Amino acid sequence: MNAKKLGKNKLVIKTTSEKFWIGIIRLSDGEIIETHNYEDAQNSNFNTRVYFAEESDKLVKIGSATYFRVTDDNSGIEFDCGSIGDTAWTNLCDKIKFDY
Numbered sequence: 001m002n003a004k005k006l007g008k009n010k011l012v013i014k015t016t017s018e019k020f021w022i023g024i025i026r027l028s029d030g031e032i033i034e035t036h037n038y039e040d041a042q043n044s045n046f047n048t049r050v051y052f053a054e055e056s057d058k059l060v061k062i063g064s065a066t067y068f069r070v071t072d073d074n075s076g077i078e079f080d081c082g083s084i085g086d087t088a089w090t091n092l093c094d095k096i097k098f099d100y
Contacts, residue, residue: 008038010070011077012099019099022048022069024056027084030091033065068092 009019013035020035034056044050048067049057059065066081077092084092 010074010099011035012097014095014097022067024052024060024065025068025079025084025088025092026059026065027081027088028064030084030088030095032092032095033059 009021011020011023012018013020013032018035019037021038022041023035024033025031026033034052036051040051041048056065060067060080063081066079066084068077068079070076071078
């Protein structure tokens with residue numbers, strides 16, 4: 001994946017209007033654990049271990065959570081684990097929107 005081609009801060013948390021580019025979602029329920037903007041990622045050379053909290057990164061490593069980000073063509077969201085369950089997807093969609 002060429003991270004530098006991805007859309008910048010196209011995702012928005014509905015309740016806070018916070019814009020972000022990448023996040024971690026808990027797979028069991030779709031809870032957003034942590035988010036970061038494109039600039040955070042770019043400043044860390046896109047190394048998630050640098051800008052995500054160690055606790056969040058551990059959840060990804062054990063398979064309880066996954067990274068999600070805007071697709072290369074800005075048409076949707078991609079998950080590092082491939083896909084997520086219906087409950088997690090519904091809950092995530094309730095919490096975020098795209099900023100076009």
